[in-house]
Amino acid sequence: MRWALVKVCLLATTLVVLAFAVPLGLVVEQTAHDRAITRAERTAAAIAPTLSVTTAREPLERAMATVAEGGPDRLAVHIPAGAGAPAQEAGRRRAARGDIDTVRRTGHTTSVPVPGGRALLRPAALGTGQIAVVEVYVPRGEAGRGVAGTWLLLGAAGALLVVGAVAVADRLGVRMVRPARQLARAARELGEGRLGVRVAERGPAELRMAAAAFNSMADRVTALLAAERELAADLSHRLRTPLTALRLNAASLGGSPAAEQTRSAVEQLEREVDTLIRAARSAHSGDERPGRAYCDVAEAVRERMAFWSALAEDEGRDTRVSGVGRTVSVPVARGELSAVLDALLGNVFRHTGQGTAFAVDVVEGAARGAVFVVVSDAGPGIGDPGRALRRGGGAGVAGSTGLGLDIARRLAESTGGDLRIGRSALGGAEVRLRLRTGAGEAGEPGSACAAHGGGHRAGGALPASPPAVPAGRRRGSLARSLGDGL
Structure with missing residues (x-):
């Protein structure tokens, strides 16, 4: 019963921990990803004013070095061809050209997976009316910053909760099982003839009721056995009167073999009656074992x-x-x-x-x-x-x-x-x-x-x-x- 209670508590607590810790960890992970994308959007928005004024490479690279977080190689600008000028790129490109063209055509900011992380693609208007695309690289480690520590913290908290719940369940099981074992041991001893055994009324209410019922039953059994011994002693004692008369009559039979046998039988009967009286009157306690x-x-x-x-x-x-x-x-x-x-x-x-x-x-x-x-x-x-x-x-x-x-x-x-x-x-x-x-x-x-x-x-x-x-x-x-x- 004790181990069954511990197992049930372990299973229930584990399910509760998983039900709360896993969604919470996923939320933290998503929050870290969104935070990294937000920083990338701020970086892309900071280069947009420079693109509206000039598309020359030298001033553009100086602006990129000023606003880029984590180094200038995380930022790239993709300028389309126009007015006889060829298309140009500043910085290192990681996103696919198809993704860049899609953002230029639709005009919506998006993030796409690239080797080692993700790339934020943001459209930016040029002074000529054309659309350039700003690419900000977000490494995988930056997107998951703090997530591993959060998972470890959640795991440790869940493990502590499970261990604490199991310890409480074990103590509760001991509190329930110990009185039940004492009741079983007392019942076994009562069956072996120890009439003085009783059970302490403690533990849960149901076990206290069972202990009280057992003690009442033991008292009743002891009283019934005592009454039976008294009845046997009384009945045996009532045999003394006819035995006395029989012994007196046997004494007057003379010295024949039949008379001797009769007297011997009367003496044996008296001994048996005395033995019955002594056995019935003996007040052995429940713990004595003659x-x-x-x-x-x-x-x-x-x-x-x-x-x-x-x-x-x-x-x-x-x-x-x-x-x-x-x-x-x-x-x-x-x-x-x-x-x-x-x-x-x-x-x-x-x-x-x-x-x-x-x-x-x-x-x-x-x-x-x-x-x-x-x-x-x-x-x-x-x-x-x-x-x-x-x-x-x-x-x-x-x-x-x-x-x-x-x-x-x-x-x-x-x-x-x-x-x-x-x-x-x-x-x-x-x-x-x-x-x-x-x-x-x-x-x-x-x-x-x-x-x-x-x-x-x-x-x-x-x-x-x-x-x-x-x-x-x-x-x-x-x-x-x-x-x-x-």
């Missing part, structure tokens, strides 16, 4: 599969975990990753029948730039993956809010990864969560459910159908409650 948390994907998968394995065993589901024998760190908080894993595994239990097998595979990308967490099952699959990935897209399904896959997708995208849904080798759904580790570019792994030879290798395969549940297997109340609640 450090990014990292966690081990393999450890998180082992922990969550240990939790869900009790319910899987109770429902007769064959499970497999692979690729968790090696530490793989990703820039995700442990609690967030655990919540996403719970959402994905909970979907398996909610949307597939009892006895349906599933697998969780951790696969590193080919270029060690990403890690893939693949959850696959042998259920009916997902009919509309696009709708399932939309926030709230699965809300019409019984027992689903439609938020789990969207939360998982946003977690993956926060690391530069993504989430994809496809058909697994088990015949059901395959949810592939790609998390960037920052070590390099991610390569697509092979199918997470390829041939598996045992151990912690990615891509292991399950039987085409899960083994039958032994008769008389008891499905405890804990398993049923976990399956219904998640």
Whole structure:
């Protein structure tokens, strides 16, 4: 914008200078020419009285030497023949004889071009009644005297005017562009999460209005986020009462494995609620950027599969975990990753029948730039993956809010990864969560459910159908409650 304004001003000023300077220079040039011709006419008129008295060469040459400006060789007199006297010329002739005869015949003064300048031809009456022609030579330098200096002066004045106009336009452009750049930089910083950024209201009226609107918008966004944090904190705090009752009931369950698992689940839920309250109550300023948390994907998968394995065993589901024998760190908080894993595994239990097998595979990308967490099952699959990935897209399904896959997708995208849904080798759904580790570019792994030879290798395969549940297997109340609640 700044350079565009400077270019427009440069073009406009140059056109104005040319429109005024060129005609003015031409006028000055014409004035100098007319002034030289006027002096030549005065010289020609000064010799006319002598011609009316005598045409003798000697007195005529003395008169010519007296009145000639710039030397006697600039003046010439052409006397026609008459009364037995031959035609004679005094001085140096430069004009053509035809031009001289024309002036003698017409009786009008005129100027004609000659080598090196112009010649003024003026008729003069002799005492005998004949017409002589006085020729005055005007050199080209005399006709253009002072013209070059005038052109230089006009050029210098025009250049100064153009430079001054460009300087003024540049300062005006800076005054307009600087607030616009500050507004753009503030908008970019606000988009990056610096909620405390504001813009000084200065510059042209339009930019001041834009800055005021931006500041009002930033204040509104900050207020809305603060209200959202308060609401999240309040809702999380309201969970403490039922959690307290649940913890007291769990304490009275005794020392059975199911009771220990229940107490462990209650403690984890309390930790998650505390984390939500602290995160919601934390009053980070707009310029603060808390450090990014990292966690081990393999450890998180082992922990969550240990939790869900009790319910899987109770429902007769064959499970497999692979690729968790090696530490793989990703820039995700442990609690967030655990919540996403719970959402994905909970979907398996909610949307597939009892006895349906599933697998969780951790696969590193080919270029060690990403890690893939693949959850696959042998259920009916997902009919509309696009709708399932939309926030709230699965809300019409019984027992689903439609938020789990969207939360998982946003977690993956926060690391530069993504989430994809496809058909697994088990015949059901395959949810592939790609998390960037920052070590390099991610390569697509092979199918997470390829041939598996045992151990912690990615891509292991399950039987085409899960083994039958032994008769008389008891499905405890804990398993049923976990399956219904998640």
